[in-house]
Amino acid sequence: MTDGVQDASPGTRGLQGDAARAVVALARCSGYDRLAVEAAVSAVLDASGWRPACGARVLVKPNLLRFQPSGLCCTHPEVVRAACVWLQAHGVHVTVGDSPAFGTAQGVAARIGLADALAPLGLAVIQLDGPRQVEVADGGGGTTTIGVSRHALDADAILSVPRLKAHCQMRVTCAVKNLFGCVCGVRKALAHTTHGADTRVFGGLVADIFAALPPVAALCDAVTCMHVTGPAGGEPFGLGLMGASVSPAALDAVCCSVIGLDPSVVPLWxxxxxxGFPGTDPADMDYPLEGPSAFDGRGFVVPGVLKDVSFAPGVLLRSLCRRVLSSLRG
Structure with a gap:
């Protein structure tokens, strides 16, 4: 136990009651009207069984990406706001943060309206910086390290708040892949470049990072998803789903099954x-609210051929220079 937040090893986290089953709470949400989103988020978080202790330090980790002006590739601001409202009502100390590979979390938050949505709650988005080295597999049978933010590692718990979207390297991404954003800044782009040619190696890297973090719960924005391509530049797909679970792996598995996928075509799943992470089989889950059959994922298009997501050295260097200049100005 850590400050009253239920701790769990990667082999057991995300389970409620029967050790063979996970709880995944799903609710309908037709759009991003504030009241509708608050109601759906509260319903799924309540039903998920997640109970962060009063006074616990919880990092809310949205998916913030610079590349798409519409913001479709980012978690919707109203979903992030509603999660923070729910947490504050439970007496939790909330921090909201991400570490985009390019640009800054604050810059993305300002552009998509998240900064304005959080300001009345007394919250501001932070950059997940302060890297600490975490051991991960190197893909060749050995190990290496990667810099994960101290804000993530020092939290009592993390709430991963992704948007369900297509991805040209991982086919589709959700709550577990969103945790890759706990890796600091340009290190993410470097990891894509050095590990991205092999989807299994990259999936293993993400799984290692997940295993190193404090207990993680998940809240998925699948009201309007992004399909066709990703991590940016895709098209909207209305699924009308809000989901939550103490197990990010379970929530991912259910979301993937709703859009007609199975583990053989989703590398991270x-x-x-x-x-052997629990909660990866939708048949072994409990659904206290809606079941997966309540949502129509037909027509969700994912990339057919997966490709390496890497970045040219010049792009990495320019991003690093911008980060240094930004820190000097601050």
């Missing part, structure tokens, strides 16, 4: 199953 397959990697989580291979490692």
């Amino acid at each position: 397959g990697e989580m199953r291979r490692r």
Whole structure:
């Protein structure tokens, strides 16, 4: 136990009651009207069984990406706001942060309206900086390290708040892949470049990072998803789903099954199953609210051929220079 937040090893986190089953709470939400989003978020978080202790330090981790002006590739601000409202009502100390590979979390938050949405709650988005080295597999049978933010590692718990979206390297991403954003800044782009050619190796890297973090719960924005391509530049797909679970792996598995996928075509889902993480089989879950059949994922298009997501050295260097200049100005 850590400050009253239920702790769990990667082999047991996300389970409620029967050790073979996970709880995944799903609710309908037709749009991003504030009251509708608050109602749906409260319903799924309440039903998920997640109970962060009063006074616990919880990092809310949205998906913030610079590349798409519409903001479709980012978690919707109203979903992030509603999660923070729910947490504050439970007496939790909330921090909201991310570490985009390019640009800054504050800059993305300002552009998509998240900064304005959080300001009345007394919250501001922070950059997940302060890297600490975490051991991960190097893909060749050995190990290496990667810099994960101290804000994530020092939290009592993390709430991963992704948007369900297509991804040209991982086919589709959700709550577990969103935790890759706990890696500090340009290190994410470097990891894509050095590990991205092999989807299983990259999936293993993400799984290792997940295993190193404090207990993680998940809240998925699948009201309007992004399909066709990703991590940016995709098209909207209305699914009308809000989901939550103490197990990010379970929530990912359910979201993937709703849009007609199985582990054989989703590298990260397959990697989580291979490692024996619980909650990766939608047949072994409890649904206290809606079941997966209540949502129509037909027509959700994912990339057919997966490709390496890497970045040219010049792009990495320019991003690093911008970060240094930004820190000097601050």
